[in-house]
Amino acid sequence: MEIQDILKYLQIVRKWWWVIALLFVTTVGTMLALALLTETQYEATVTVQVSAPPPQEVPLYSQFGRQALRDEIEQTRSSFKEFLEEGDVPYRVLETLPDIQMRGGELRDRITIDLPDNSQLMRVHVRAPDSKTAALLANTLVETGLKLYGQLLAKPTVNTRKFIEGELEVARQELKSAEDKLTQFQIANKIGNLNSAINSQYDLIRSLQIQRDLARAEGGTIKAQAIEETILEREAELQNLIGLSAEYNELADRVERARTTYNFLLDKRAEAQIKENQILELGSIQIITPARPPKKPVATLNSKLIVLGAVGSLLAGVLLTFLLEYLEISGVFRSFQKRSEESDMIPLTQHAR
Known part of the structure; x- marks a missing residue:
């Protein structure tokens, strides 16, 4: 590029300098006006740490494998973020803080x-018109979110616990019914533990047989005869007990x-109650640093953004001057002005006629 070309370009810029200045002043002035007219905002931040979430279900039979720890942490972070942003947590927060005049949708946008x-x-960042409100909203938002998120995670375990409690009541009634029938059987037949009664009867018969044999050896025929009758009675009782074994074992097995x-x-x-309490405590998500009232407001417009806007407006102004110069040289402005004058002369001619 020759020096003459550069001087020509500078002459064009100098000729149309007011266009560049107007665009620059309009752009920067608009940005500064927005910055001045925008309400002052303070931003409070709560730092939360997420670890592997606790199991959400109580296995009745077996425990299946779980995903990798890293995937669980990332999934928990994303789920809790979506829960805070898309759930009704902001509305619950404002119900807890009735003195703050703000709508739930407005808080969600902040x-x-x-x-x-x-x-x-x-x-978690929350913005508010003053620093104390920002810190209060941020802390309350996270605390309320943790509580509601824990309740949401605990729902499967709560449902499982309720199901187990229903089955437990059925099992309790079944156990009571089985025990009542076994007790009635024992009372009707005047026995406690049938197997112990049978063993005792065996031992008694064996003892009587020894006594009978000793009586016979000593020549006590009458005594031996009496003992023999007793043995026969005990054997009959033993047969009766053995006859009760099938029914007794069935009732005892049902009780067991x-x-x-x-x-x-x-x-x-x-186990379900412990896991439910564990999930409600939500130990997998903990507040590391609570929000504190910020000392300085948030900058409405970043200085870098203003500089970028100023430079962009200057470049756009320069390009616009070249475009305007081209349109002037090519005669577009003159042809447009001529057509405009002709359109103005036509109504005057018709009026003269």
Whole structure:
């Protein structure tokens, strides 16, 4: 590019300098006016750490494998972020803080959540007209969100616990019914534990047989005969007890099965209650740094943005001057002016006629 070309370009810029100045002043003035007229805002930040979430279900039979820890953390961060931004947490916060005159949708627009890459942290930002309100809203937002998010995560466990409690009541009634029938059987037949009664009867008969044999050896025929009659009675009782074994074992097995089922469900209910409490506590998401009232307001417009706007307006102004110079040289302005004058002369001619 020769010096003459550069001087020519400078002459064009000098000729149309007012266009560049007008565009520059309009752009920068508009940006500064917006910055001055915009309400002062303070931004408070709560830092939250996310770890692996607790199990949300109580397995009745087996525990299946879970995803990788990193994936769980990332999924929890994304889910909690979406829950704060899209859920009704802002409305619940304002119900908790009735003195703050703000609508739920307005508070939602003031929330910004950052998820740093390769990190377990979350930063929840909330803006408000004053610093104390910003800190109060940020802390209340996260605390309310944690509580509601914990309740949401606990729903599957709560439903499982309620199901287990229903089954537990059925098992309790079944156990009581089985125990009542076994007790009635024992009372009707005047026995406690049938197997123990049978073993005792065996031992008694064996003892009587020894006494009978000793009586016979000593020549006590009458005594031996009496003992023999007693043995026959005991054997009859033994046969009767053995005859009751099938029914007794069936009733005892029913009681044992019912008790096993009841104890199993009892353990599962305790496990479900523990996991429910664990999820409600939401130990996987913890507040690391609560929000504090910020000392300085948030800059409405970044100085870099103003500089960028100023430079952009200057460049646009220069390009516009070249365009205007081209239009003037090519005669576009003169032809447009001539057509305008002709259009103005036509009504005057018709009026003269």
